[in-house]
Amino acid sequence: DAMVIQNPRYQVTQFGKPVTLSCSQTLNHNVMYWYQQKSSQAPKLLFHYYDKDFNNEADTPDNFQSRRPNTSFCFLDIRSPGLGDAAMYLCATSRGGGPSNQPQHFGDGTRLSIL
């Protein structure tokens, strides 16, 4: 059973047209992450939430925003997608707050294409 679910699996949008990707989890993990992964590259962390606390990476463009309305859901908003934003977007969760790190659990990603 899928524990981190991303919708849609494939998204096509037009250059400059806002798009929202969604992620839900059934693990009740308090940390949720958004990564951008381009072909043959490692996932690049965009931001993460620890509960409701938002942590933005220094090099994440302002074009990328995120919302986490509750524990189970997290959204990635791309306000004005450019051609360079075409990528796989991965959502991940982990159980934070313990004495040491716990593994991340990834969804299968949303493949975003820009026309």
Place this chain on the structure above:
Amino acid sequence: QQQVKQSPQSLIVQKGGIPIINCAYENTAFDYFPWYQQFPGKGPALLIAIRPDVSEKKEGRFTISFNKSAKQFSLHIMDSQPGDSATYFCAASIGTGNQFYFGTGTSLTVIP
């Protein structure tokens, strides 16, 4: 600055061979080292992980070797199978910092 350096970028082995993927790090504060396996069109899946208080961990055909003094760790896949063909990422994290630093990935092909 790449926090975790991974090599090789790609690897081809015959079925039954033992591919070895290496990772190196500089930050001695890292205390959790997972390996992820990713198939095309899928998200990374946790394969095996190690903490620096042990030098080796084995799960099935997958073994992590950890050398704390050299700040290196490696993944060995015993009796590799064509189904192991995937991209493998090493990663590292610090305590409860909630951030994971990924290596650049290794594309493994196992030839039947």
